[in-house]
Amino acid sequence: MNANNQHSKLQLKNAANAALASILNLTLLPVIGFIALYLIYKKTTPNNIDHYHAVLGMKINIIAAFVLFVVSGLMILLGGFNSPWTWVYVISYFTIVHTAFIVIALWALVRSWSGDKLKSNQ
Amino acid sequence: MKYESQGIAKMYFIAAIGLFVGQILFGVTLGLQYVMGDFLFPAIPFNVARMVHTNLLIVWLLFGFMGSAYYLVPEESERELYAPWLAKLMFWVFLAAGVLTILGYLLVPYATLAEMTMNHLLPTMGREFLEQPTITKIGIVIVVLAFLFNIGMTILTGKKTVITLVLITGLIGLAVFFLFAFYVPDNLVLDKYFWWFVVHLWVEGVWELIMASLLAYVLIKVTGVDREVIEKWLYIIIAMALISGLLGTGHHFFWIGTPDYWQWVGSIFSALEPIPFFMMTLFAFNVVNKRRRDHPNKAAVLWALGTAVMAFLGAGVWGFLHTLAPVNYYTHGTQITAAHGHMAFYGAYVMVVLTMISYSMPIMRGQKAANERAQVLEMWSFWLMTVSMVFITLFLTGAGVLQVYLQRYSETPLPFMVVQDKIEIFYWLREVAGLVFLIGLLLYVYSFFAKGKEVEDIGAAVTS
Structure with missing residues (x-):
């Protein structure tokens, strides 16, 4: 099932740390988590599993930042700050989309523990 | 069996x-x-x-x-x-x-x-x-x-085993806390206070132990992962559930006439309540990822994974959404609570019971797993019920946000019934989603009677 044997212990550790930093940036430690993720990325070498998970984490977080803040910002800009309907859309949208990113990052963390990429056939 | x-x-x-x-x-x-x-x-x-x-x-x-x-x-x-x-x-x-x-x-x-x-x-x-x-x-x-x-x-x-010990602890807790249903003080504050000993300490306390043990049992059976791995997770999950859930009761004491410190205690501890559900998702994902075989009962695996994710979403995320005292000051008793209640009950408890039924019912009927057609129908029912519950929750959340704004946040607050008229569209949408849920449930019931090709036990090791 897992690809542990193909990767060194250090790579696996870095991959797990990168995936953890990715989740932390999405939940408890925004920005700080991303800085940690970037620092891990700097230590990795292309084509290794830790590099893959560091890049994946950065992609997830950059896309999340865009679809959460930019789209929510546009909703507020177009709908008006003082319109109740703006907040109906923003709160519902933000909550469900944010959770979706957390769940994806969780799966990435689990895959990093076993030294696997996000999808089995990648 | x-x-x-x-x-x-x-x-x-x-x-x-x-x-x-x-x-x-x-x-x-x-x-x-x-x-x-x-x-x-x-x-x-x-x-x-x-x-x-x-x-x-x-x-x-x-x-x-x-x-x-x-x-x-x-x-x-x-x-x-x-x-x-x-x-x-x-x-x-x-x-x-x-x-x-x-x-x-x-x-x-x-x-x-x-x-x-x-x-x-x-x-x-x-x-x-x-x-x-x-x-x-x-x-x-x-x-x-x-x-x-x-x-x-x-x-x-x-x-x-750890699973039976966690289960019996949860069940004893269920029995003990129900006894508060017999204690009805004349003082309304005390009445509400002890009422939550049943309601909260059931669903955000001891029931979580029952849920975790049932989920752990099914995951052991369908993945073949070592019991030791699962038991370690179980210990951490139930510890977090009790640490956060017991004092998390305080989020019900914000506005019932209890001392102010409950606003701090309730906010802090109930903010930790998503953690056990977060860990349960991590646990289920990890165990399925490490699985040693593909169980023929795919529907049961789907229910198990669905339980973890939906419990995190409904109990964890939607609970956190309105649990901090400054937020709850506006949201308590609105449709936001109804949104949380629906998804949390479905994700945590309905789905874990359906997971157990999905795994055990075919075995009690003399099969390893239900036939292929029955499983396809059951998985359809899973998606119909789960997606419609997500929509029920979203529509109630929309209704709740609008209700809070118009009735409690606005500088010119509107009366309750006037606001109810204004959020009617969400109630109609919720009704449509509810009907889809009913269709999903009827399909689920029908799946028990569906005939089809028997599945083979593909218990070989996973190699991907």
């Missing part, structure tokens, strides 16, 4: 599913009453329909938990159930008590029901979710005590 007495679970599961259908029928009725106030009035007024909807939920989940325990414990303890006859007897007692109580709600005015059941001797009626006549509550205590005795003796005289 390793032990014959495990088969007793079947009757509990059938009753649970029957009552579940009843609960959802009353749910869609209620949904319609939100927008057509006189629908079925005066035969089934809104307050009665709501009482039946919530009480049926509690009763069928209890049937589900008991059935699950009767299936799980003999296998874990490696012995037959201590007293199978007692389990069968208590089934009929509980079913009779449950059905008579629901009929009482529907056929007699509530005040008359209180008189008929001599509530004045030990008044316990009239509190939300605990509306059952005192005599029914006594019946529940007897059934639960007999159940605990039976399960407890099976565990004590058999092999002890």
